[in-house]
Amino acid sequence: MKKPYLLFFFAFTTLLSCIESKQKKNLVSEITNASKPKTISLIKQEEIDSILPNKSNTKNESDRKSPITIVKSSLSKNLYSDHKDIKIIFKNSGKKAIKAIKLEWQCLNSFNEHANGRNFYGEGTFEGKSTSLLKPGQIQIKTWEDFSTDASKITKVRANCIVFTDGTKWEIQ
Template sequence: MKKYFIITLSTLLLIFGCSKTKPKSIAHTKPVYVQINNHHQPEEKENSTPSIKDDFLQNKNSKNSPVTIVASNLSRAQYSDHKDIKIVFKNSSKKDIQAIKLEWYCENSFDEPANGRYFYGKGRSTGEIAYLLKTGETSSKTWEDFSTDANRIIKVRAYYVVFTNGTKWELK
């Protein structure tokens, strides 16, 4: 009988001892003041390292490039919110080209570097072409789903070219 009494008493203590406390009414709490700053402070940019855009705008030896960029344009894909880029290029060298590596820099509507295919491109994207391009021949290539926010193409250039005779040209 003693066991049943102890078990019953401890059960009642657990049930009534673990009751919830009453929440305080709103009238008894102190108000919290939050200051909201709606003024946009532009981020300070470090000028110690050259930007990717500046690097693209400096021609380096792209004037001697065996590939001439004829045209480039952005288009919206029919099946997604990503944009495609089409680049038209020409072999302006005296040798046949076997492969080309291209790079391009794009910005969004806020003059910021556009995201790339993987959302961390910082404006710079790349693409490769690996088919024969004879001397003086013009061709084009479209890269699909390369950006969601690119609004304009700043510059397109070839940075690595492999010729059919095994020689290579590289942008320096």
């Protein structure tokens, strides 16, 4: 009578240890890949029309002519450190497919001073790159991890260099 219970207990504990081992392995994988920008998803135009702004909130004329429209940006606290992550949603509003984008963003800390960078010194301006193909009208979400130690507010996000699949380049002047 004790053998079936013992067998069940042994099988159950073995199964639990396998699940815990897999969770630890996934966490280690996430931490080792943390410094790489992650493509979270590509979204179809129809699914995202509701969150697109009706008018541009950029003040610089050259930003309005950019083939990239910044849809949304947000900060989040990192789960395993005190550094902040930034998530930027952007759309290819041009007519050409894009091969690479260099994005730039500016942040302030709680004292309205320039936010510190990854290495604890004052910068305020940060940069990220995306090399994922972005077709006309397509929207992409990218997250850059561990970019700041004290950022609390994003003041500006823009694309400052865009390389198209045909080899041409767009840059802010």
